[in-house]
Amino acid sequence: MPHAVVSYTVLERNGMPRPPSSYPDIAGPCDGRLPEAAYQFRVQNSLTTPAGLGAVNVTAWLYRDNAGLEGIQVNPNTTIQELIQQFGPADTSDAEVGIHSEGRAGEWFRLRPQFQVLQIFSERIPCWKMCGPMLRAYFPGVPWYYYYDRRSWIGRDGKLIKRAGEVLKSAYGL
Numbered sequence: 001m002p003h004a005v006v007s008y009t010v011l012e013r014n015g016m017p018r019p020p021s022s023y024p025d026i027a028g029p030c031d032g033r034l035p036e037a038a039y040q041f042r043v044q045n046s047l048t049t050p051a052g053l054g055a056v057n058v059t060a061w062l063y064r065d066n067a068g069l070e071g072i073q074v075n076p077n078t079t080i081q082e083l084i085q086q087f088g089p090a091d092t093s094d095a096e097v098g099i100h101s102e103g104r105a106g107e108w109f110r111l112r113p114q115f116q117v118l119q120i121f122s123e124r125i126p127c128w129k130m131c132g133p134m135l136r137a138y139f140p141g142v143p144w145y146y147y148y149d150r151r152s153w154i155g156r157d158g159k160l161i162k163r164a165g166e167v168l169k170s171a172y173g174l
C-alpha cells in the first residue's frame with residue numbers, strides 16, 4: 001500500500017483557515033497544516049458548497065513515521081466514490097450519519113502502528129457516542145482540534161441554532 005502522505009497546493013484566497021478550538025483546552029496550538037489540508041481536500045473534491053459542507057466531515061491527522069518524518073492523513077466520512085454518487089442528486093444527507101471520518105482515520109492508523117499520531121483535527125468535534133471513546137482508547141493523550149461542536153449550538157428549547165456548514169464556511173473564509 002502506498003505511503004499516503006497527502007500533498008496539496010496552497011490556493012490563493014483571503015487568509016488561512018482560522019485556528020480551531022482544542023480538546024482538552026490546555027492542549028498546545030493546532031498545527032496550521034491540518035485545517036489547511038482539510039480545506040485543500042474540500043477544494044480538490046468540490047466540497048466547499050453548502051451541501052458539501054453539510055454532508056461531509058473532513059479529518060486531518062498529523063503523524064510522525066519511524067524515520068522521524070511528519071505526514072498528514074486526510075479522511076472524509078465517505079469515500080470519494082460515494083461522494084461522487086452522493087452529489088449526483090440533491091440530497092439532505094449529513095456528516096453525522098454513516099461511517100465517521102475519525103473511524104476511517106483510526107482504522108488507517110491501526111493498520112500502520114509505525115506511525116505515531118501527534119494531533120487530530122476534525123472539522124466537527126469527534127462524536128461522544130462512537131469516535132470520542134474510540135480515540136480516547138486507541139490514541140490516548142492525543143489532542144483534538146475542531147471548528148464545530150453541535151452541543152455549543154443547541155438553544156434552551158433544544159433546537160439547533162447553527163449548523164456545521166455555516167460554522168465551517170466562516171472558519172475557512174468561504
Ligand SMILES: [Zn+2]
Pocket residue numbers: 100101102126127130131132
Ligand atoms: Zn463520530
